[in-house]
Amino acid sequence: MDPNRKLRDLECLDILAVISIVIHGGGISMIHRIRTLPKGELHVHLNGLVERSVIIDLLRSEAAEETAAVDLENALRRNTPCANLEEYLAEWNVLRLIPRSRNSLRLMVISAFNQLQAQNTSFAEIRSSVIYISLLNRIKVSEALRWLIEEVENASKTYSIRAGVIMTVSRGNYSAENLRTLLVAYEHLGKPKTVIGVDLAGNEEEYTPPELAGLFMRAKEYHGLGVTIHAGETGNVGNIHRAVKEFGADRIGHGTAAGKSEETMGLLRDRNICVEVCPISNRMTGSVPASEAHPLVKFIQHDVPFVICSDNPGLHQANMSEDYLAFLEESGRPDLLETMYSVQKEHSFLRLIK
Numbered sequence: 001m002d003p004n005r006k007l008r009d010l011e012c013l014d015i016l017a018v019i020s021i022v023i024h025g026g027g028i029s030m031i032h033r034i035r036t037l038p039k040g041e042l043h044v045h046l047n048g049l050v051e052r053s054v055i056i057d058l059l060r061s062e063a064a065e066e067t068a069a070v071d072l073e074n075a076l077r078r079n080t081p082c083a084n085l086e087e088y089l090a091e092w093n094v095l096r097l098i099p100r101s102r103n104s105l106r107l108m109v110i111s112a113f114n115q116l117q118a119q120n121t122s123f124a125e126i127r128s129s130v131i132y133i134s135l136l137n138r139i140k141v142s143e144a145l146r147w148l149i150e151e152v153e154n155a156s157k158t159y160s161i162r163a164g165v166i167m168t169v170s171r172g173n174y175s176a177e178n179l180r181t182l183l184v185a186y187e188h189l190g191k192p193k194t195v196i197g198v199d200l201a202g203n204e205e206e207y208t209p210p211e212l213a214g215l216f217m218r219a220k221e222y223h224g225l226g227v228t229i230h231a232g233e234t235g236n237v238g239n240i241h242r243a244v245k246e247f248g249a250d251r252i253g254h255g256t257a258a259g260k261s262e263e264t265m266g267l268l269r270d271r272n273i274c275v276e277v278c279p280i281s282n283r284m285t286g287s288v289p290a291s292e293a294h295p296l297v298k299f300i301q302h303d304v305p306f307v308i309c310s311d312n313p314g315l316h317q318a319n320m321s322e323d324y325l326a327f328l329e330e331s332g333r334p335d336l337l338e339t340m341y342s343v344q345k346e347h348s349f350l351r352l353i354k
């Protein structure tokens, strides 16, 4: 970036004083300053937000047999870059062995809110696949959804953090059936306001049934839910276009491939589709290799709307402030950290709640 601009910013922005502290070796003060910024979290998975110690304790007590041969300390740590998303997600199934009771789910949600509070988060959209909770606990999907909603609502009150639930489905043969099931459960519960959106996640190379796009569109148009799609995380720019044009995406998770296509960045900018940028996650999954600049630099240049999010901070052994710091290191734009909260509010699905 233009060094004079950096100096100009330095004169008027408090936070840049912090940068100079960092440059001169004061990283702890920098993190402290960032932590005090008000934040909204738009892309975080419940199981990836819970503290590792809580996850490991629950796995040891509730899934001892299944995890007997698993080195949990290492399996649940992604703080060095993986070769690809597949490697990053290799142990994700371990996280799906809990919670096996309502009380365990409560412990997980409380841990998640502790983490949000520590980062001065004032609102959060929390993602969960829900269906696996019903299978683990032998309860109906609507009951599992009710558990999750009630725990999130209780924690939201206790911590004074506004929160909503995004229902996630994973790509694959059963994705359409799973989304249909989740939407039926949502209707069965009387369309609770705490459910604010739907999300498609998982390996982008996996098959998805053709009717899936229409179901997402219906969730948006008929139910008024926000739509966010993990797309372009593994280099497939076509998935971003499909997400926007066929799935009705309001936001794109990661979208790193967009940085290589002016056409795609134009599409996102012109339709005001917000990219959920997860700086640390993108490095850990190999979505952005160490040899390349993060595409967020291009997003800034092309006026593509974006928010900074943390994805799976528990797995990364990091926190949202460290994602902000990673953003700063990639972009050199502290002014955008100062305005990030208002961008997060503008693109949050929580705004859909009346």
Ligand SMILES: [Zn+2]
Pocket: 043, 045, 201, 230, 253, 311
């Ligand atoms: Zn994600």
